[in-house]
Amino acid sequence: MSSRLLRVALFASAAFALSYPAAQAEDVLGADVGKALQQAQSALSAHDYTKAMAAVNAADAVKGKSDYESYTITQMRAAVATQGGNLDVATQAYDKLIASPRTPKDTKHQMLMSEATMAYTAKDYPRAVKAIERYQKEVGSNATMDTLLAQSYYLQKDYPNSVRVLKQQIDQEIKAKKTPAESQLQMLGASATAMKDSATTTHAYVLLATYYPKQEYWALLLHELIVNPKIPTSLQLDVYRIRLAAGNVSQARDFMEMTEIAMQSGMPQLALDLMNQGYQANVLGQGAEAPRQARLKAMVEKSVADKKASIAADEAAALKQKTGDDLLTVGYNYVTFGQADKGIGLMQQAMSKGVTDMNVARLHYGLAQLAAGKKTDAIATLKTVDGGAGAQDIAQLWVLKLSAAK
Template sequence: MTLFKATTWTRAALFAVPLFAAQVAVTQLQTDVGLSPFSSAFAAEKKEKSQEATRRTPALRNSVYEKLSEAQVAAEAKDLATAKQILDEMIATDGKKSLNSYELANVYNLYAFIQYSREDYAGALRSYEQVVAQPDIPLAMEINTRFTIAQLYFVQEQWQKGINALIKWFEMTDTPNANAYVLLAQGYYQVKDYDESLMNVQKAISMSEEAGKVPREQWYNLARYLYFEKNDTNSTVVVLEQLLKHYPKKEYWVQISHLYGEQKKESQQLAAMETAYVQNMLDKGNEQITMAYLYLNADVPYKAAKVMDKGLKNESIEGTSKNWELTGNAWRQSQELDKAIPAMEKAAAKSSKGELYVRLGNVYLDNDQFKQSITAINKGLSRGGVKRPDTARLVLGMAYFNNEQYEKAREAFIAAGRDERSVAYADQWIGYMDSELARQKSLQDEDEAMQEEEAALQAELMQEEPESKEGAVPGEG
């Protein structure tokens, strides 16, 4: 059987770069790692004094606390102008000198929130940098702010600076969670350091699985892409199997089918694609055509023909000459010649070359439609573009022979024999035809001889009958 090409996509197109939302809102990222938008502004002092005795944080005085609370209430009410005005007054020339480092840190922290709310990411970044520049601020406040700084670098697509800031954050925290490792993995991905990216996203996946949670689809997708870029097909398949377990989607069935093919696991390749097809996931023509090729490669031509026929009828598969030819070939291999012929007729009619008319002639011949076979092959030869005119003329000779047009059959075989690739077959057919004609002539001669003997015998009987009448005695009865 002919091995058909089992895919119509390029490998690169199938496994395109996954989409990652670089500009995720800072508040969402903070939520992912368990932080609040205000970076624990006022709670940090109580929280961290027990963690690091060596860091002596200045006290937050009540008068400053009240001003900060007033600004925070305005900010939370979306009255950003009022909030900013309060903060401006607090760090006016004289006021700024009266604030200690912790109080200043809280002022800049609220400034950053206001700027971020206005989508002034560069301004927010500068303010957060001012927060961590203050000496002796609570450890929790510095840790939270450094994480936010890293996020803001990523929001502005300053990938390397974001990576550096995040590494600094990792050095300070004792309990990084899976989301933080993913964020670092995405940063490394953006600077094309795929080994570091893969290491970090796999760490996140492992942490999530160990905690009894299902890792996020995006995490698996990053790992899938990175393994694919490393040409690690086996690991890519493992990740895709996890994706299909937790997030069954068409693209993953198609991708894993392709990779099973690369692993020479033909039965799994077919099963994966068929799973998507029976769920009506394969809504694109090229996907359905690939399904048909896989059925053909598995020697299931009837299913291939049904896939093509359905797609052509509902127009999800384009009605090109090539697609009708594929359909006709599948029906022919299924021994459904009455269905193969209309498909091949459409394929031939849509082609500018004669090759498909020759193939149509072959199908007609298989179906004992000799006159139609002769017409189709002659049309193909006259149109041109036939890959093997010699074999076309061999088939034409067979059609003429079966239609009892022996002289034309001989001409076709002789013409085919002018190509050295077909001379042996042409001679065999001419020899067979001559012997068959001789056999028919012999049978005809025998038949004629028998007819002559029967005629002679009949004539003798006719002559004997009058003689017997003459010898009869009159009156005797």
């Protein structure tokens, strides 16, 4: 029941008491109280809240009132104060009604909800929080009240509590296989950003991109990845690649830099594939930079031919190494050359030998599986990427992207 419906109910209950005999002999309004409340009812109907409250006060001033008369006066006071926007008086009246044994249990619950809603509407957020928490304690969880609680914390800039209650609500919804509200996730992201909590901010954007796959959420996610200080320069190419997959690369300089990094990493076919995407998107090959881009492409194509000629020797040399780092690159190159099974097998062998960073190796192994057309296997591999050096963040975005494309 909304605040509007509750004040209608309060008005109706007070009017009922004025119009009909009580069920119990003692539940009768005396002439003085009844007359004053009739005047209050008429003034309330005319939206003259000052006159209505004066009549309520006159009824309350009558000496020797019965409990029933006091209760009915409080009902009318609550109705007048609620419609008149007097938060303090309405809250005091509701509290009396809630404490009264005359008020049915369900009505008490609606009054608690109305107290919270009125406080929120009046922008008295601390009072709204207090009322909502009382409701939750006495009644339990309610979607409307849960949302108002998070909003009340957020609007008074109590971001830690906003994050706390939002995380709890969102986790419960996901566990129940429900879709969290977009506004909930947006508020979580905004609260975490205000706290400079990058982990929670990224988590919020991941959920937004998962449940509401809009380009703007991917842009926010990728921005968080780009500015994340824990991402080492060695993963710069991987950052570019997930950005490219998400449609977040549109500048010629980005394609050129990707190409150069791939070349420096000893993967010329990957470099050529990235350049070709730039040409296909009409980003490369345009304007004054087109000749320089063409020269780079020619150099990359020559490197591809050279690498194909030397890859068997590269493999033999890598197999003799104590670690699997070089072999991992050789395996990836085989995959890019179209020998997927051989390349993936060598990458597995490389990880068995041991590599400098197993999580980066798993990330690249998952991308190799993807290039080989093994998307299900790639997702499973990418989910195993762990650690706090950035590879896990990139892998999670790939999982999100690939899962959404199923």
